[in-house]
Amino acid sequence: MAxxxxxxxxxxxxxxxxxxxxxxxxxARGDEVxxxxxxxxxxxxxxxxxxxxxxxxxxxxKAQEILxxxxxxxxxxxxxxxxxxxxxxxxxxxxxxxxxxAPQRVYTHHxxxxxxxxxxxxxxxxxxxxxxxxxxxxxxxxxxxxxATEWNTPDVAPFLxxxxxxxxxxxxxxxxxxxxxxDEMRESPHSRSMANVRHQLAYRGHSVGLAxxxxxxxxxxxxx
Ligand SMILES: [Zn+2]
Numbered sequence: 001m002a003x004x005x006x007x008x009x010x011x012x013x014x015x016x017x018x019x020x021x022x023x024x025x026x027x028a029r030g031d032e033v034x035x036x037x038x039x040x041x042x043x044x045x046x047x048x049x050x051x052x053x054x055x056x057x058x059x060x061x062k063a064q065e066i067l068x069x070x071x072x073x074x075x076x077x078x079x080x081x082x083x084x085x086x087x088x089x090x091x092x093x094x095x096x097x098x099x100x101x102a103p104q105r106v107y108t109h110h111x112x113x114x115x116x117x118x119x120x121x122x123x124x125x126x127x128x129x130x131x132x133x134x135x136x137x138x139x140x141x142x143x144x145x146x147x148a149t150e151w152n153t154p155d156v157a158p159f160l161x162x163x164x165x166x167x168x169x170x171x172x173x174x175x176x177x178x179x180x181x182x183d184e185m186r187e188s189p190h191s192r193s194m195a196n197v198r199h200q201l202a203y204r205g206h207s208v209g210l211a212x213x214x215x216x217x218x219x220x221x222x223x224x
Contacts, residue, residue, distance in 0.1 A: 012060035018143030020174035021167025027068030112157025161215030
């Protein structure tokens, strides 16, 4: 049965890095995938200009088309400063979108990322996705984002993958979506390089006997 899936990410590009292959796989199976981005992704930079913001939005639109995301929302909170806002301010618009999408599955950030926006997004999503009797959500997964998940102090909150999704048929789709975000990608051997995205997919896949996989930590699973 087709599912409704929501990706809740801090920045446009986290969806492609964290679960681009899984999104494309959901879409190929007939599921409806939606995305919400909390921060605008550019405003903390010294040369932050309207131009940069427009460029990022264009890139996000292109990636959305490549991955097959049906609709997305940008909440426009300030980049790298989500922790300066009262949590409630971040949670409320998320609750509205959750009400609109009514997803069965939610993918969001791992709570132990170095990036502060990723941490706050995780907290806000878990708050907005409280398991109330009326909630349609059956599963919440945490994804890993290169240059954020593995860059935090190793023993603070390590990412422990428990779910592996076979994305062998969707590697090129993920790479194409990331190519749309060209400005956010770096040259190898930077962690956030195309070469390392491919390595990570192969490593996660080979760890469980698959060619390519995306790994997730299972945050909540409700069996009904
Ligand atoms: Zn991010």
